[in-house]
Amino acid sequence: MPILNLSKKMSAITLDNITKTYNKGTVLAVDKATFEVAEGETFGLIGPDGAGKTSIFRVLTTLLLAEGGNATVAGFDVVKDYEKIRNCIGYMPGRFSLYQDLTVEENLNFFATIFNTTVKENYELIRDIYVQIEPFKDRRAGKLSGGMKQKLALCCALIHKPVVLFLDEPTTGVDAVSRVEFWDMLKRLKHQGISILVSTPYMDEAALCDRIALIEGGKILSIASPAETVKKYPGKLFAVKAANMHLLLQDLRSYEGTHSCFTFGDAMHLSFKQNADAGVSKLTNYLTAKGHKQIEITEIPAGIEDYFIRITEKANG
């Protein structure tokens, strides 16, 4: 059961034209970002390094002042009410920021204490995660593996029972299995009613959010649920395979009917400039003439990464 009253539909986070620049205004990091995260929602900020994700996190967690626009977290203004915000949010920065020379247990106690609470009081919230690192509670944080550090950082961000949780690239550099486990943990937190803003450069993780914003070059390019996002892909998309994949890529890129072609795992994802239906047979002939064997061309639904590539190529001119 959600702890919070969802009938009121209050926003956990609002951003209204937030703009952030660096180097005396010469570097535009965030360009009029506007979005809203509903209470209890898991909202993903999806984009590469340098897209502006961390700047948005730092404005919302009251660590940076924006040059323009307004923002609220849990109903509080990020400028006027920064102290109130700091008390009711949890923040896990992209860079590991716990005390490396304190043990697991000491870190957790420390963060509980500065928020005027105890580990015991909110143990329920972190139990599922903490039991996995408890066998190492006497180990210094600096000596933990990547996956363990990440779990400890999440425990420390949760120990004061925050209303809104900020997770900046929690899974970067973490292996595929630990990433799946981490997202399972987030799902459980969501059921406790905690609103979550999470960023990631892994497009496959985007599908696990309620809604996602795609961001590049400081600009929000799209806001929708993952399912709606991929529906926005214009035209048809095809997976192309052949025996020699490297030659296939070169030949597909130089084919006159190709709009774009990128490697996606074991296939090339290709979109045609126009008239996709006639395109398939023409392309088959072209590839056969080039000497390709075992040619397979199948229409496929676009994924989030396909859509991201499509709209950023447009943004890049």
Next chain:
Amino acid sequence: MDNIAIKAVNLTKRFDDFVAVDAITFDVKQGEIFGFVGANGAGKTTAMRILCGLSTPTSGEAMVAGFDVYKQAEEIKKNIGYMSQKFSLYEDLTVMENITFYAGIYGLKDKEIKDRGAELLERLGITAEAKTFVGSLPLGWKQKLAFSVAVIHRPKIVFLDEPTGGVDPVTRRQFWDLIYEASDRGITVFVTTHYMDEAEYCGRVSVMVDGRIDAFDTPANLKKKFGVDSMNKVFYELARGAKRKAD
């Protein structure tokens, strides 16, 4: 056995009681793109350090570029290139200074440095940025430059340790174009990655679990063997059984 770039037989590394690398056996062909994947703490880095001549194994055998890891570590270092996401270029040197520095360390002569440096800049399309500090380049450019610098001495093998973290999907794919080009020129590519779609681009892939190599084959054969449709699922099947999570 001229066409084998790397060969390891029962290669093992212990730290006291802890077996970081547990009798791994595999080979990499000359010019092959070889994917070396595994969970955090599976032993990838330790194995890679041995193959780069930076660490001596406890037991087993390994030959890299025709040299023995026990006795010829210095020869190995001269014949390989290395790039990692964590450490690659000096941010407070310019693009050309970095090229000159690394090419010099790899023993290239001044004339070669000048020629190959110019060729490298042109291939990457960044000739105009020769005097730009590396620190102010976008991450994707840095990665491409770091890779090109790692092969400037035309090594037999290049080791890439998670080379593509954090960049946008287009840049990540452009980086693989460079990898394919190097492979076409006959350079063997040994690459670790957390992106399982990238494992699909490799000729063969080994999956490390708890210090062992639990699977080693082409992506197509691995998928068939596990009855799944992606390398991500192959990896998940293998790595979720890992006992060693705390390294």
